[in-house]
Amino acid sequence: MTHSPAPGSLEDILERSGGIPSLTDFPGVDDLLASFTHLADLHPELITTRRIGTSRLGEPIPLFSLGDGPRSYLLFAGVHPNEPIGFRTLQHLATVLATDDALREAFDATWHIIPCIDPDGTRLNEQWYSAPSERTHYARHFYRPAPDEQVEWTFPFAHKQAWFDRVLPETQALMRVIDDVRPDFMVSLHNAELGGVYFYLGTEVDGAVDALHAVPRSLGLPLDTGEPETPTVRAFGTAVYSMISMSEEYDFLAELGIDPVPLISSGDSSSSYAAKYGTVSLVAELPYWSHPDADDDTPSEEPYVTVLHRKADALVETGDALQRIIDAADLTLDTPFRRATSAFVPYLSANGETEHRRADGESIARLASRAEVFSNEDVVRCFRLRYGGMTLRMLDAEVAAGSATPGTRRARAEMQALFAQWCAESETQTELTALPISSLVGVQFGATLAVARCLIDAESTT
Missing domain, CATH: 1.20.120 (Four Helix Bundle (Hemerythrin (Met), subunit A))
Incomplete structure (x- = not known):
């Protein structure tokens, strides 16, 4: 008799993470939003849609809310428009939750999903989305906004002599959603470029490090054991770090004898902003390409x-x-x-x-x-x-x-x-090896569900 893991268990999550359909590209803004609108039309009893803001160039920014459970989960992609793995992750996650009653009931949550929070910046990257395996083609058509034009890093910030209040319209939209839904769990969908998989957590969560390690391992992807993005982060475990903090960046530079003010040109992060609601935040950083040295210790x-x-x-x-x-x-x-x-x-x-x-x-x-x-x-x-x-x-x-x-x-x-x-x-x-997009989506999808499962398990022990 075949054993079927319980829906929403880690075993089930790992199986689902390995079952992502083959993917060869990333969707542009129009195709991405059309897919969500179509899904909402197919499941009007489960999915509601509302406009939460407008981009600097006048594009509506929609939010899709799926389910009606008491837990509040918020997920958004496109915070850095050169990082589109999250677009495919949200498409797959929303489709599975809408069509699999058992999985949706296992988490008993309302899933608030913003498919693309920066449509303007995303459109400036779309030229390489059709051929994402070519690193030099990617670079030739690459766009990443200046720090003070990035949604992720334009939340209000004040620390010692550093100050930021030039909040973007897109960031204001995200702030309003955070204030409205007060997420228990929030996932900002990013990705890196080359190396291995690594993660950021807003706070330590029992069992999360082991669960996060299990997801890429089940898909045959290496963890990134090299240099972290910044020396200010703390390691909760191998390739699992605390969130980057602008105030800690400031203090680190000051300790080196460097004036931090000219180098702190942006604001704080979504994780920092949502922390006032006790929100646990997750970022899964995934490379497009890998190399044997990425995890060679x-x-x-x-x-x-x-x-x-x-x-x-x-x-x-x-x-x-x-x-x-x-x-x-x-x-x-x-x-x-x-x-x-x-x-x-x-x-x-x-x-x-x-x-x-x-x-x-x-x-x-x-x-x-x-x-x-x-x-x-x-x-x-x-x-x-x-x-x-x-x-x-x-x-x-x-x-x-x-x-x-x-x-x-x-x-x-x-x-x-x-x-x-x-x-x-x-x-x-x-x-250099171009990694399968389905495996990268599998890591983000699996990491999201795995940490959500850890949080639910922690509820029963408190």
Whole structure:
């Protein structure tokens, strides 16, 4: 007799995570919202729809609420529009919850879903969504908003001398939803770029680390055991960290003797804002591509300090090269690409200086793991491709508008050559593997249900 795991149990969640249909691309805004509208039309007794706000360019932002259980769960995608795995995750999750009564009843929740919180930024990435396995194609059509134009990082913030209150309309819409539904559990759907899987939790949750480890393991995906995004996060377990905190970032920079105010150019996160309601937040960071070194914890032959200094030098060099090209152009257009490069390019050089200072405080004797060597080196590759691609798009816009001077055209030619060089260097990574989108969706889907299950289990012990 075949054993069927209880709906909503970890065993059931792992089975479901491995059963995501094959996927080859990501949906654009129109297709994404049409799929949710269609699902709501099919299940009017389960799904309600309401407009929660309007984007800066005038696009309506809808919220779909599914079910009527007493627990309140809030999920949203598109907070960083270059991170579209969450679009597919929400499509699959909503479809399963609408069509599987047993699973929906196992969680007894109302699921509030915002398919895309930043439609304007998402449209600027749609050109690579049809071919997401090509890293250089992704970079050439890449767009990531400047920090003060990112929904995730434009919640109100005040800490010592840092202050942010330029809240975006999209962020205001999300704030109103958080204040309205007061989520017990909130999932901000992000993804990384290359390496392994890692997670952020707003607070420690009993059983969550083991459950989160089980999901990618069941799908054959590695955890990322290399350098975390920032040294300020705390590890709850391997590749499971506390949420990034702007106040902790501020204090870390101040302790290094660096003025934090110019570097803290944005606000706080959705997790920080929702914490006043006791909300437990989750972020599952997933790579498009993986590499054997992403989880190789064996020691390299290089001191960790040397690895940090090399990364710092490369970041400064990259920032200086891009800034030189930008300064040589006669820019006339206020485009999203210009605003983004104006923020990110100076950050590269500043981040390099920060890494030099951090390296000076590290033990000279400690050897870096192979994963740490890889992750530090790939930060440089990642930033060169991302911000080189955006700088080129900024210059392309000047040419397309007919406003490019000879200086701008020379700058564009120089940027084309430099970007081609960086792409060629990236393509020497012959061991790079494009991960199946269905597996990436499976991790986000499974991690969401697994942490929700841990929270329900914790209710019975309190």
